[in-house]
Each structure stands twice: as structure tokens, then as C-alpha cells.
Amino acid sequence: MAPRGFIWHSTYSCAYDALLTIIYNVWRENPVKWSRELQVNDSMTLLLNGFEEIQEGSRTMESCRDDLRKALNIMDCHRFPLRRGEGTSVAELCNELFKVQDLGTVTSDCHTCGSSKDVPIETLLFNCYAQAEIHTNETPRLTIKHWLSSYLAPSGVYHGVRCCGQNVQTITALRKTPCFFAFSIAHSNLALTRSLTLTVNKKKRLTLRGIVYFGEFHFTCRFITKSRDVYFNDGAQTGWQCILEGNLENMDIYSLLTCRGKSASLALYMQSL
Numbered sequence: 001m002a003p004r005g006f007i008w009h010s011t012y013s014c015a016y017d018a019l020l021t022i023i024y025n026v027w028r029e030n031p032v033k034w035s036r037e038l039q040v041n042d043s044m045t046l047l048l049n050g051f052e053e054i055q056e057g058s059r060t061m062e063s064c065r066d067d068l069r070k071a072l073n074i075m076d077c078h079r080f081p082l083r084r085g086e087g088t089s090v091a092e093l094c095n096e097l098f099k100v101q102d103l104g105t106v107t108s109d110c111h112t113c114g115s116s117k118d119v120p121i122e123t124l125l126f127n128c129y130a131q132a133e134i135h136t137n138e139t140p141r142l143t144i145k146h147w148l149s150s151y152l153a154p155s156g157v158y159h160g161v162r163c164c165g166q167n168v169q170t171i172t173a174l175r176k177t178p179c180f181f182a183f184s185i186a187h188s189n190l191a192l193t194r195s196l197t198l199t200v201n202k203k204k205r206l207t208l209r210g211i212v213y214f215g216e217f218h219f220t221c222r223f224i225t226k227s228r229d230v231y232f233n234d235g236a237q238t239g240w241q242c243i244l245e246g247n248l249e250n251m252d253i254y255s256l257l258t259c260r261g262k263s264a265s266l267a268l269y270m271q272s273l
């Protein structure tokens with residue numbers, strides 16, 4: 001079963017093409033289980049219903065993508081424009097599709113005034129910007145694995161929250177181990193890892209399943225199959241075809257940070273189902 005990509009549309013569909021190529025091809029490996037696990041919000045449910053119709057042959061991949069675009073545009077026409085000449089940010093799209101409830105909380109306690117604030121974690125997209133800068137000169141190069149363990153450190157991290165004129169530590173506590181998540185790495189200098197292990201209520205191993213790249217106002221992607229074959233897709237250049245580039249085991253992990261002149265923007269990790 002060769003992976004398939006979404007054919008680009010001139011109304012700047014590339015953020016959708018890149019992200020959906022990864023999600024769709026992962027879903028196709030086990031539709032029953034992934035339909036259950038990915039059904040975290042209404043936008044994702046709409047997308048999953050579309051995937052099922054693609055599989056039944058009753059609609060095209062592109063019309064499924066366009067229905068999601070229309071629904072998101074009605075919800076927020078500024079973040080999700082439909083006109084030619086206005087692009088959508090892949091981070092905004094991923095943030096929306098990966099919205100969850102009851103995942104956990106971020107707590108910040110100010111030791112000066114004694115105030116304490118709890119904010120729910122609302123998405124499975126983690127923004128790696130803030131922490132990465134602290135470590136820029138360290139060797140060996142920091143990876144997403146390092147970032148995640150510092151982000152989830154029980155002692156907390158400085159994450160841009162301020163109170164009483166100073167930075168306040170935040171403690172991020174997950175309630176359960178998610179079976180998929182994404183990292184926004186566009187403004188970090190973090191390297192990728194092939195897999196991550198996370199234990200909250202259950203130990204889960206999540207593997208790198210896709211990377212979205214950005215450059216020159218266009219998104220492309222690499223999708224990684226269950227058997228770790230790495231495929232490239234650019235909806236505007238390769239259309240529905242995905243090009244086999246190699247196997248993740250034999251590829252230099254650092255080389256995956258760039259792709260044909262573009263830089264990695266999002267990385268998706270998912271459990272093997």
C-alpha cells in the first residue's frame with residue numbers, strides 16, 4: 001500500500017496537504033484503531049469521516065481536505081483563509097486538529113505574592129520555542145527528547161510566565177500518556193529523535209511518523225511508514241505520488257531537519273497501533 005498525498009490547490013492548500021498526508025497515511029495503516037484514537041475534537045471527527053469516505057471510494061482525498069478547510073474557515077476566517085494569496089500556518093492547523101480536553105494542567109506558582117494559576121493543556125501540539133534557546137551552545141545537540149523531559153520535569157521550567165516582575169516556573173503535568181503528539185520546532189534548534197518513550201499512567205513508545213517542512217511560502221512533508229520507510233511529498237510538485245527516499249534506520253537523523261531547501265517546522269510522533 002503506497003502512501004498517497006493530496007494534490008495541491010491554487011488557493012494555498014499546502015499546510016493542509018502536508019499535515020493531512022501524514023495523518024491520512026498513518027490512519028490508513030489501521031483505520032479502526034486510529035479512528036478511535038484520533039477522534040479528539042469536532043474538526044478531527046469531520047476529517048476522519050472524510051477518510052472513511054475516501055476508503056469507501058465515495059469521495060476524493062482533495063474534497064475531504066476542502067470540506068475541512070471550509071469548516072475551519074467558517075469557524076475562523078482569519079486563521080483559516082480560503083482565498084488565493086492567503087496561506088494557513090501549519091502550526092495553527094495542527095493546533096486546531098490536535099485540540100484535546102482533560103490532558104492535564106500547567107501550574108505556575110509565584111513565590112513572591114503567593115498566587116497560583118492552573119491552565120489546562122488544550123492541545124497535543126507542543127511549541128518548542130521557549131526552552132530551546134537556553135541550551136543553544138550545548139553539545140551534543142539537544143533533541144526533542146531532551147526538550148520533552150525538561151518540559152515535563154516535576155520541578156518545573158521557565159516558560160515565559162511572569163509575575164511580580166520576574167519569571168515564574170511552570171509545572172506541566174499530563175493526566176494520561178497521549179498516543180500521538182506534535183512538536184512545533186520551527187523556531188528551535190532542536191534535533192529530532194527516531195522515537196520517544198513517555199510514561200504518565202502507562203508507558204508508551206511513540207515513533208517519528210512525519211515531518212512538515214516550510215520555506216518560500218510553501219509546506220511539504222515527509223511521511224514515515226510503520227516499517228520506517230521515508231517518503232517525500234509536495235502536493236504542488238509530486239501531486240498524489242510520494243517518493244521513497246530511504247529507511248529511517250539508515251538515514252542521518254540530522255539530515256531530516258532540512259528537505260530540498262526547506263526547514264523542518266513540525267514533527268509528529270505516534271504510537272504503533
Ligand SMILES: [Zn+2]
Nearest residue numbers: 110113163164
Ligand atoms: Zn506574583
